[in-house]
Amino acid sequence: MTEHTLRAFDVDIDAMRSSITAMGGLVERQLARAIEAVHYGDLRLVMQVLADENEVNRLHMESDLRCNQIIAKRQPLAIDLREIIGVIHGINDLERVGDEAKKIALKAQQFEGHDLPVPIEPVLRMADLAGQMLREAIDGFVRQDATVSARLDARDDEVDALRDQLVVQLMRKMTEDHDTVSISLAMVFVVQSIERIADHAKNLAEYVVNVVHGIDARHSSLGKAGTGAIA
Numbered sequence: 001m002t003e004h005t006l007r008a009f010d011v012d013i014d015a016m017r018s019s020i021t022a023m024g025g026l027v028e029r030q031l032a033r034a035i036e037a038v039h040y041g042d043l044r045l046v047m048q049v050l051a052d053e054n055e056v057n058r059l060h061m062e063s064d065l066r067c068n069q070i071i072a073k074r075q076p077l078a079i080d081l082r083e084i085i086g087v088i089h090g091i092n093d094l095e096r097v098g099d100e101a102k103k104i105a106l107k108a109q110q111f112e113g114h115d116l117p118v119p120i121e122p123v124l125r126m127a128d129l130a131g132q133m134l135r136e137a138i139d140g141f142v143r144q145d146a147t148v149s150a151r152l153d154a155r156d157d158e159v160d161a162l163r164d165q166l167v168v169q170l171m172r173k174m175t176e177d178h179d180t181v182s183i184s185l186a187m188v189f190v191v192q193s194i195e196r197i198a199d200h201a202k203n204l205a206e207y208v209v210n211v212v213h214g215i216d217a218r219h220s221s222l223g224k225a226g227t228g229a230i231a
Contacts, residue, residue, distance in 0.1 A: 012070045013080070016087050017142060019063035023094040024138035026056050028131060030101035031197060035127040037108035038190060039120055049105035056098040063091045079211065083144075086207040090141055093200040097134065100193040100200075107193075110186040117173050117184040118166060126162045126194045129155050133201035140205050146212040149205040159198040166191045 030052045037045040067088045070076065076084060133152050140148030170184045170191075209217035 009070075009074050009076075012066070012074065013083075016063065016066055016070065016084065019059060019066065020087060020090055020094070020138060020141055023056060023059045023063070023091055023098075024134070026052050026059070027094050027097040027101060028134055028138075030056070030098055031104075031127065031131055031134070034101045034104035034108065035124065035194075037105050038111060038116075039124065041108070041112055043109060043112065046105040046108055049102055053098055053102050056095060060091050060095040064088060067091075079214075082211045082214065086141070086211045089207050090204050093203045097197050097200045100197050103193045104190050107186045107190050110183055114183050117180050117187050118169050122162050122166055123187070123191060123194070126159055126166075126191060126198075129159050129162075130194050130198040130201065133159075133198050134204075137201040137204040141208050144208055144212055146209045149202070149209050149217055152202050152205050156198050156202050159195055163191050163195040 030049050033045045033049050033052075036042060037049070067084050070084055071081070074080075133155050136148055136152065139145075167188055170188050174181045174184045206217040209215055
């Protein structure tokens, strides 16, 4: 992390970094509560997820404004500018994680009074993997650890594989029992939202590669190698 002689710049940068931690903690909690609402049918958790969504949105707007003000006032260069742009991208992904958690929580309402259309264990495994990815990505972003991105690839593949297996099972369930179409479709949306959360976590980790090495890891295999750094 770059040190600056201008104390005000350091304060701005620290506040900007804190926004990732604050938003990250909130969306992690949203995901956990949304999955618990699906698992246990506790609709009180749905309201808690929705309440957190308001705070996530507030932090998103506040953090976006702070980043743009830093660019306008401080005119940062090189790694500092890349970090600020990375934060702007990162808070967008975290806000979308919150959106997906809200979707999961709202779908939990459709399962009330019904047996879940598939065993819950693979859904919980998916959610656990996505949550782990999110925590590691946030931690890696704060520490500017560019190695996290490559480590998340295998987990993302596992999440995708579980998603595919569950969608196949749910499609079969709908074909065999037309009475389960509504709740099976709701579960399809749940597992798709979990998969998207994993993707957003992966995006967050990839932004760090760009901050540290000046490489857009989303579109270049070089990003995984950690070579070709730009000052």
